[in-house]
Amino acid sequence: MMSAATTPRNTRHQLSPARRTKNLVMGGLIVLATAIVVAPLILIFAYLIREGLGAMNLDFFTKVPAPEGETGGGLANAILGSIEMLALASVLGVVVGVSGGIFLAEYPRHPLMPSIRMISDVLAGIPAIVMGLVAYGLIVLHFGFSGLAGAVALGFLMIPIVVRTTEEVLKLVPQTVREAGLALGLPKWLVTLRIVLPAAAGGIVTGVMLALARVAGEAAPLLFTAFGNNQINLDPTKPMSALPLEIYRGATSAYDENQRLAKAGALLLITLIFLTSLLARRASRRK
Amino acid sequence: MSKRTASPRQLSSGSDRVFEGLILALAAVIVLVFVLSVYQLGTESWPALQKFGLNFFTSRVWNPVTGEFGAAAMIAGTLVTSLAALVISVPLAIASALFVAEYAPKWLANPVGYLIELLAAVPSVVYGLWALFVIAPILGKWQTSFFTSPENVQTLTRCTELWNRNQTSLECFFVPSSAAGRGLALAVIILTVMILPYTASVARDVIRLVPQDQREAMYALGATKWEVISRAILPYARAGIMGGVILALGRALGETLAVAMVIGDSQDILKSIWGNASTMASVIANQFGDAQETLHRSSVVTLGLSLFLLSVIVNYVARLIIARLTPKGIQ
Numbered sequence: 001m002m003s004a005a006t007t008p009r010n011t012r013h014q015l016s017p018a019r020r021t022k023n024l025v026m027g028g029l030i031v032l033a034t035a036i037v038v039a040p041l042i043l044i045f046a047y048l049i050r051e052g053l054g055a056m057n058l059d060f061f062t063k064v065p066a067p068e069g070e071t072g073g074g075l076a077n078a079i080l081g082s083i084e085m086l087a088l089a090s091v092l093g094v095v096v097g098v099s100g101g102i103f104l105a106e107y108p109r110h111p112l113m114p115s116i117r118m119i120s121d122v123l124a125g126i127p128a129i130v131m132g133l134v135a136y137g138l139i140v141l142h143f144g145f146s147g148l149a150g151a152v153a154l155g156f157l158m159i160p161i162v163v164r165t166t167e168e169v170l171k172l173v174p175q176t177v178r179e180a181g182l183a184l185g186l187p188k189w190l191v192t193l194r195i196v197l198p199a200a201a202g203g204i205v206t207g208v209m210l211a212l213a214r215v216a217g218e219a220a221p222l223l224f225t226a227f228g229n230n231q232i233n234l235d236p237t238k239p240m241s242a243l244p245l246e247i248y249r250g251a252t253s254a255y256d257e258n259q260r261l262a263k264a265g266a267l268l269l270i271t272l273i274f275l276t277s278l279l280a281r282r283a284s285r286r287k
Numbered sequence: 288m289s290k291r292t293a294s295p296r297q298l299s300s301g302s303d304r305v306f307e308g309l310i311l312a313l314a315a316v317i318v319l320v321f322v323l324s325v326y327q328l329g330t331e332s333w334p335a336l337q338k339f340g341l342n343f344f345t346s347r348v349w350n351p352v353t354g355e356f357g358a359a360a361m362i363a364g365t366l367v368t369s370l371a372a373l374v375i376s377v378p379l380a381i382a383s384a385l386f387v388a389e390y391a392p393k394w395l396a397n398p399v400g401y402l403i404e405l406l407a408a409v410p411s412v413v414y415g416l417w418a419l420f421v422i423a424p425i426l427g428k429w430q431t432s433f434f435t436s437p438e439n440v441q442t443l444t445r446c447t448e449l450w451n452r453n454q455t456s457l458e459c460f461f462v463p464s465s466a467a468g469r470g471l472a473l474a475v476i477i478l479t480v481m482i483l484p485y486t487a488s489v490a491r492d493v494i495r496l497v498p499q500d501q502r503e504a505m506y507a508l509g510a511t512k513w514e515v516i517s518r519a520i521l522p523y524a525r526a527g528i529m530g531g532v533i534l535a536l537g538r539a540l541g542e543t544l545a546v547a548m549v550i551g552d553s554q555d556i557l558k559s560i561w562g563n564a565s566t567m568a569s570v571i572a573n574q575f576g577d578a579q580e581t582l583h584r585s586s587v588v589t590l591g592l593s594l595f596l597l598s599v600i601v602n603y604v605a606r607l608i609i610a611r612l613t614p615k616g617i618q
Binding site: 129187274281 | 302306309311313314315316318321324330380383401405406408410411412415420480509511512513516541568571575601602
């Protein structure tokens with residue numbers, strides 16, 4: 001934002017060669033390093049388009065994977081499984097996450113507030129695979145592998161992200177708005193629900209979308225919860241597949257056909273994730 | 288609601304209390320998730336901890352057949368990959384943050400900043416797939432050429448002898464040990480890419496918070512752009528950048544599938560940076576599904592518990608650093 005504030009031109013000719021060279025070299029290195037940082041993203045996207053686009057035909061969206069060693073098939077089971085598990089996960093993530101955010105932002109003097117904030121921050125850093133182990137112990141051990149167990153693991157991962165963004169947007173709502181509501185004689189809960197929350201709704205939706213984009217790509221917590229399923233399954237109490245799971249299985253498979261599906265699945269997944277974060281970013285910038 | 292006739296104060300106190308209770312109950316689910324996680328991991332890892340005690344963390348033997356489990360090799364693998372990725376990624380991340388915050392004109396800074404953020408949005412499995420199909424063959428080709436060139440024969444024989452005795456030397460640590468391209472080095476490369484955006488975005492934010500006066504004072508003294516960066520900006524933003532680095536370390540420690548797909552899954556203690564290894568997270572991903580024996584399963588969960596505690600500590604320290612400096616250091 002301050003990039004215009006460069007070295008004043010009239011001092012340049014007075015610089016010693018050593019200082020001038022160092023300045024140029026470091027500037028060059030910084031540009032080079034930035035190129036190195038951005039390169040993998042472009043390379044990955046280009047690779048997936050080259051390898052995966054051809055496999056994205058009608059079959060890809062409507063059929064299930066062909067048996068190992070045979071050609072054809074698609075990832076309909078994974079696409080539907082991902083959609084269903086993400087929908088179930090958002091119920092948990094949004095209800096608990098938004099409530100947590102409201103609690104942290106609107107009841108800052110509550111004695112439990114600091115510990116809930118700290119635990120929410122701690123949860124945000126827990127590796128996804130560990131959440132998979134937890135969901136395994138809590139659900140799979142008692143009821144077997146299921147899409148629901150996968151959704152719970154993903155929901156646990158969404159909670160801290162939604163809490164944090166909700167808290168931040170709620171704090172952006174001016175205090176005067178709350179005071180105006182209270183001055184009209186509205187109880188605090190109505191002010192929160194009817195005035196503060198609607199004012200922050202855009203930001204909260206953005207936060208939920210970012211959380212969804214984040215967990216949509218997680219395969220690790222699904223390995224021992226949703227487990228995967230070669231057939232289309234919409235029953236959340238049965239094992240279910242998901243895009244990241246099929247990408248993992250396909251990429252580590254020895255069969256060309258599975259690898260091909262994995263690349264197409266990866267292209268679909270990152271395209272959806274990029275679009276979601278792009279939309280979320282647009283929405284948050286417009287405010 | 289505006290048509291209410293009774294005094295609002297009387298109405299509100301009761302309903303407010305109900306609402307507060309409801310919100311608190313839902314927020315308490317966060318605490319419940321945490322408590323359940325600790326309980327679950329704790330009880331499941333108890334058999335292994337009871338049997339092996341602290342030896343679990345120091346023994347190198349991980350053998351499901353004989354029922355002996357020690358995590359030293361995975362702990363070493365986790366630390367080596369994470370720290371190496373950190374060392375490589377930090378300068379790159381700071382440089383890219385400087386580019387976005389200080390060098391690039393606005394029309395370029397925004398897209399580049401956004402691309403770096405997208406790097407964090409790429410799923411772990413997709414990184415793993417790319418590493419496996421694109422980078423591994425390149426590394427594999429290079430390693431094969433090392434194996435087949437005559438002047439390396441002596442080094443290779445010397446190192447193979449050492450490796451067979453489960454030893455290594457500094458020289459042999461950098462000698463290729465397999466031709467598949469998979470192994471520790473590939474895991475480091477992919478982890479480096481994966482944690483870059485975390486340090487970069489924190490660094491960019493704190494660099495932008497450095498007061499403009501600070502820059503102007505240096506320029507007024509006739510400093511070059513690099514001198515302003517190295518003497519006025521980076522020292523000022525140092526603590527914040529450190530917080531970002533530790534946050535990235537937390538990510539690297541727990542990163543699972545990309546690493547599990549490329550590290551080669553070997554429970555040997557590391558012999559060469561090119562060799563197969565494993566991390567705590569990769570062992571969980573690769574073995575938990577197949578672990579039938581109670582002790583094996585419990586040992587894998589103990590790795591999960593250790594990872595859990597490690598990430599709690601690392602994230603706590605990172606947030607402490609970031610929180611401590613936000614109100615005072617930067618304003």
